[in-house]
Amino acid sequence: xxxxxxxxxxxxxxxxxxxxxxxxxxxxxxxPEDLGLSLAEGKALTAAVQGQIVKAQVASWADRQRxxxxxxxxxxxxxxxxxxxxxxxGDVPLASPRLHRCPCQSTDGPATLLPLRTLxxxxxxxxxxxxxxxxxxxxxxxxxxxxxADVLPIASGANRTTVREHAxxxxxxxxxxxxxxxxxxxDGCPAEWEALPIPxxxxxxxxxxxxxxxxxDRKSNFELIVGRSVPEDRAPRYLxxxxxxxxxxxxxxFEVLKSQGLQANQDVTFLTDGGEEVRSLxxxxxxxxxxxxxxxxxxxxxxxxxxYARGVVHxxxxxxxxxxxxxxxxxxxxxxxxxxxxxEEIAFFEGGVDDLEVSYPNLGKFKRAAHEFAVYIAxxxxxxxxxxxxxRSGERISSxxxxxxxxxxxxxxxxxxxxxxxxxxxxxxxxxxRTRTLDGTLRPLFERWYPGLANDNGNGAAQAAAA
Ligand SMILES: [Zn+2]
Numbered sequence: 462x463x464x465x466x467x468x469x470x471x472x473x474x475x476x477x478x479x480x481x482x483x484x485x486x487x488x489x490x491x492x493p494e495d496l497g498l499s500l501a502e503g504k505a506l507t508a509a510v511q512g513q514i515v516k517a518q519v520a521s522w523a524d525r526q527r528x529x530x531x532x533x534x535x536x537x538x539x540x541x542x543x544x545x546x547x548x549x550x551g552d553v554p555l556a557s558p559r560l561h562r563c564p565c566q567s568t569d570g571p572a573t574l575l576p577l578r579t580l581x582x583x584x585x586x587x588x589x590x591x592x593x594x595x596x597x598x599x600x601x602x603x604x605x606x607x608x609x610a611d612v613l614p615i616a617s618g619a620n621r622t623t624v625r626e627h628a629x630x631x632x633x634x635x636x637x638x639x640x641x642x643x644x645x646x647x648d649g650c651p652a653e654w655e656a657l658p659i660p661x662x663x664x665x666x667x668x669x670x671x672x673x674x675x676x677x678d679r680k681s682n683f684e685l686i687v688g689r690s691v692p693e694d695r696a697p698r699y700l701x702x703x704x705x706x707x708x709x710x711x712x713x714x715f716e717v718l719k720s721q722g723l724q725a726n727q728d729v730t731f732l733t734d735g736g737e738e739v740r741s742l743x744x745x746x747x748x749x750x751x752x753x754x755x756x757x758x759x760x761x762x763x764x765x766x767x768x769y770a771r772g773v774v775h776x777x778x779x780x781x782x783x784x785x786x787x788x789x790x791x792x793x794x795x796x797x798x799x800x801x802x803x804x805e806e807i808a809f810f811e812g813g814v815d816d817l818e819v820s821y822p823n824l825g826k827f828k829r830a831a832h833e834f835a836v837y838i839a840x841x842x843x844x845x846x847x848x849x850x851x852x853r854s855g856e857r858i859s860s861x862x863x864x865x866x867x868x869x870x871x872x873x874x875x876x877x878x879x880x881x882x883x884x885x886x887x888x889x890x891x892x893x894x895r896t897r898t899l900d901g902t903l904r905p906l907f908e909r910w911y912p913g914l915a916n917d918n919g920n921g922a923a924q925a926a927a928a
Pocket of ligand 1: 531534564
């Protein structure tokens with residue numbers, strides 16, 4: 462048994478004109494795979510429907526452009542040139558009409574005009590641009606192109622070069638909107654800040670660095686700085702930039718906080734690894750800022766030190782055990798914000814490591830790490846807090862409570878392990894669409910640029926895609 466399906470478009474006004482056959486299928490009904498539309502049929506169908514709709518819309522639009530805005534006279538046609546409009550449901554070939562200038566217009570301007578250029582300047586549908594930018598932010602360029610071509614009837618342009626170029630164009634547009642860089646973003650005076658309404662709760666912003674492989678010099682790496690800003694009652698946001706390449710790092714951070722409702726009398730905690738670059742990025746952003754050494758980075762260093770101490774146990778178990786106990790005590794003192802005694806214990810520990818006389822092969826590295834840890838804690842003395850107390854009061858003291866930001870933003874897409882190489886420009890721009898994809902602000906950005914995207918005729922498909 463076969464079912465014949467004929468699909469027609471019938472216009473309900475005069476714009477499209479006549480009833481037209483879109484496509485016809487012969488469907489057998491014998492096996493599970495016979496039911497409904499196949500992938501290929503679905504693509505053919507949506508492409509056919511899309512072509513008809515776009516052509517009808519453009520025809521009716523072009524017809525309205527035909528008359529002069531000033532005097533209403535119908536302009537003379539000077540033929541047309543072919544253009545391809547890239548949509549989600551296929552590439553639609555269109556004839557772009559060329560019209561003579563109306564005689565009533567000044568002769569200074571161009572002799573002919575191409576009205577379609579104003580309707581589709583980039584010759585790509587915004588929603589296709591959105592999906593491309595979204596998918597290349599999540600998976601490598603070639604995989605994103607393949608994925609889109611798998612499910613959508615797009616043949617041309619579904620390759621890594623084109624989707625990359627489109628996504629970077631999106632990022633560049635977003636970059637162009639970013640305000641000027643300033644050395645200081647603190648405005649006004651304390652009296653004005655006090656008069657502000659009671660702010661929402663504290664914002665905690667964790668910033669960290671990660672490395673990716675350099676395309677220009679394959680043996681070297683360059684640094685990305687990523688951040689995650691978490692207000693008490695609002696959605697978290699991500700931030701990303703290429704260190705040394707980005708000309709507006711402070712403005713970028715400031716805008717993220719501002720989008721989360723930051724006001725001058727609001728408490729903001731910056732959690733960092735204590736590194737110079739990241740630290741200076743957070744200076745002079747907002748008056749009530751507190752700089753805290755991320756507990757995550759303290760424990761990472763302590764973990765490395767205890768691994769060395771455990772190595773010492775195999776050569777001198779009494780000495781090794783003493784050092785392990787000392788590390789426990791350092792961790793406990795730092796956790797409770799007892800800086801003075803922590804400093805003493807660290808000096809005792811460093812001295813103990815220095816005095817070690819065992820044949821432990823990593824002894825040199827251990828001594829270096831112990832010394833570096835002492836310097837690290839001493840130079841970040843102003844950024845140590847009572848972590849235990851903060852933790853008990855439910856505040857974030859570490860960026861790794863859920864997943865480290867570096868892992869979420871960098872590792873899963875920029876993957877050094879997969880030998881991916883990046884130009885600074887490419888990495889920086891991709892970070893802009895990736896951070897927005899991860900925190901859900903890419904779709905709202907597109908809806909601001911293209912307000913019509915929010916019109917879904919009640920289908921909510923856009924919201925589902927963005928979720
Ligand atoms: Zn005219």
